[in-house]
Amino acid sequence: MEKTLKLSSQNLNFYYGTVQALHDISLDFYSNHVTALIGPSGCGKSTFLRCINRMNDLIPETKVDGKIIFDGQDIYAHSLDVVLLRKRIGMVFQKPNPFPKSIFENVAYGLKVNGIRDKRLISETVEESLIKSALWDEVKDRLYESALSLSGGQQQRLCIARALAVSPEILLMDEPASALDPIATQKIEDLILQLKELYTIIIVTHNMQQAARVSDFTAFFYMGKLIEMDDTETLFTRPKLKQTEDYITGRFG
Amino acid sequence: MQNIYFHKRRKIVEKIFFGIFRLSSAINALALFIIIYFIVGKGMQAISWTFLTEMPTDSMTKGGILPCIIGTFILSLCSIGIAFPIGVSSAIYLNEYAKSGTVLRIIRLCINNLAGVPSVVFGLFGLAFFVIWLNLGVSLISGSLTLAVLTLPVIIGATEEALKAVPHTYREASLALGATKWQTIYKVVLPTALPGILTGGILGLARAAGETAPIMFTAAVFYNPSLPSSIFSKIMALPYHIYVLATAGTEIEKTRPLQYGTALVLIVLVLGMNLIAIIYRSKLRRRMR
């Protein structure tokens, strides 16, 4: 498959106060490919993901240096409009975080804040997004009930639908399936494979099989450093480093 | 063996503490009950249709208290009408926009100190600033402004608490979808915080309705047998009326029932306004769940 560079992190360092959470991360992401980020808990996967849509800007006393180039433009450049950036780079958070609004309103939210008023377009997009995220059948009769009445797994799929509704170019998914049962997980994995026709996807997962199933590339993080990155098959069958091998075979630590 | 004793002791300690807490709540409830019992018991006899709907007559020893009811009602609504938007806006600024720093700390210090200032000082301030310096005279508007300053810290405090209670993850979710900061505040944060913000409004309203000292130099007169016609009218007000009847009249003993009757009306008015807001608030809460 032909590869077009979509996003590229170059010598990225990130600090929470004085604690350095990411060390010199250089990593490329390609259009219409899925990249999985794996690594033990606390190694900085979420932190890295949140650098990409500048979510970490919201945490006081944090510092970034290095570059993230998105379609040829540095997302940390002063001239960049963060609001527009975040519309183009969508995110599904590690913990489900639906708004205390109706199911419909949750999915419609992104459209409305981005200036879409057409009621028919909105309800079509809401339905489409809920179908994609494998939630439609469960909620189609209760679209106007509060999203907080959904189960954890349903909430997570709602958050996926909400992110899809604004059609981002890149989709960041932080363990989107961690609260899901095997059937919903299967659906989400199918969705990811489908979505990559349109989007660039970066997914954090603790599930090696999942990474192997859905991703084209896999990057292994450890203690804030990028240890190894390769196409998924190679990384899982012939890792170059012992550290990587230990982690993926579960002989870690 | 030791385990059994430990277990027993734990249970006894638990009982003692629950007992203390229960007793404290009971004392609290009792205090309210006694107040209401006295006011209702002594004031009820004064309440009549005439009392509620007519002007005072015979040096205020007879007739009704209509101008006081209307006065207090309008006064508290006006003051909350001024203080609520300003208070909510400042709280939004302080909590959502202002970067932490020296200026912010000074502003907060000012607000906290404002909350601790005795109400009679507000009265004198209102007299000096609104009545005399701005030349608004003793009037509804001077009194409303003075009460607004008094209730501001209450509203700011409650609104800030309500904003702080909105989970950070809601803000993140909204911003991640490409919403601006203001869209996030307006569409997610404020609706979520609204019940708490309204509580602040209720507290402010109740406070404004019940205060005597801030209005006695700025808005209230002891006798004005006409209803307020403009924001520059001098007005009668329930708390000040009680104060006047209880201290300044020549027939203090004779007007006792009127004093209690007025107090009863004041309490009912405040509780009534609270009740409306509480019902509205719980409706909002239910809609969000």
Ligand SMILES: Nc1ncnc2c1ncn2[C@@H]1O[C@H](COP(=O)(O)OP(=O)(O)OP(=O)(O)O)[C@@H](O)[C@H]1O
């Ligand atoms: N807001 C924060 N303030 C300070 N330190 C933080 C903050 N968030 C994360 N960290 C620290 O940064 C490091 C990386 O955290 P991060 O959440 O990126 O890990 P992760 O790889 O996503 O882990 P997990 O798999 O458990 O989600 C951890 O040591 C964590 O304690």
Ligand SMILES: [Mg+2]
């Ligand atoms: Mg994480």
